[in-house]
Amino acid sequence: MDSQDVQADLKEILCTKEQIQERIEELAAQIDKDYEGRDLLIVGVLKGAVMVMADLARALHSHVTMDWMAVSSYGSGTQSSGVVRIIKDLETDLMGKHVLIVEDIIDSGLTLSWLKANLESRGPASVEIFTMFRKPEAAKVEIDVKYVGKDIPNEFVVGYGLDYAEKYRNLGFVGSLAPHVYA
Ligand SMILES: O=P(O)(O)OC[C@H]1O[C@H](OP(=O)(O)OP(=O)(O)O)[C@H](O)[C@@H]1O
Numbered sequence: 001m002d003s004q005d006v007q008a009d010l011k012e013i014l015c016t017k018e019q020i021q022e023r024i025e026e027l028a029a030q031i032d033k034d035y036e037g038r039d040l041l042i043v044g045v046l047k048g049a050v051m052v053m054a055d056l057a058r059a060l061h062s063h064v065t066m067d068w069m070a071v072s073s074y075g076s077g078t079q080s081s082g083v084v085r086i087i088k089d090l091e092t093d094l095m096g097k098h099v100l101i102v103e104d105i106i107d108s109g110l111t112l113s114w115l116k117a118n119l120e121s122r123g124p125a126s127v128e129i130f131t132m133f134r135k136p137e138a139a140k141v142e143i144d145v146k147y148v149g150k151d152i153p154n155e156f157v158v159g160y161g162l163d164y165a166e167k168y169r170n171l172g173f174v175g176s177l178a179p180h181v182y183a
């Protein structure tokens, strides 16, 4: 797919590459401060969080360890099924650890509220959430989120890890998908 094809699939760019990087730097400085003197485990939620994990980890100055989980609730469409499945579990024992879940997006909130409760049941010292994007108007459950990159409108978005039917994850920016692509 060439870049012209990609532009035709997008309605609007909601966050540029530069805006994403600038916001990650700001939040990383905050995280460094908040967790000063404590070991932090950052948990990336595959596959969407690959980009933000890589950028956030490099922007942090403190020692962190990294692990990954894969969960899925969207199948191949634009609506959450509401049923979260663990596809790959953590390799780390969470007992006594400070955990920061790193997500690309909170939409309905169903994935994160399930995941946070799941990780809390494993005996960690704390579990907090970082999400690069959040859609406040789409929330179906209340979740306490410590770090939010950007609140965005309630539209299906792609890029920077976010996919539609596995495409567009590799874009450096985030844009809303034109309705003709999924109508
Ligand atoms: O707030 P929610 O409505 O639950 O939506 C958010 C979840 O949906 C996406 O994952 P998806 O299930 O599409 O898997 P992926 O990360 O592999 O794309 C995203 O990465 C979040 O995990």
Ligand code: HPA
Pocket: 074, 105, 106, 107, 155, 156, 157, 158, 162, 163, 164
């Ligand atoms: O808007 C979205 N785009 C891509 N994946 C998603 N998963 C939840 N919401 C979204």
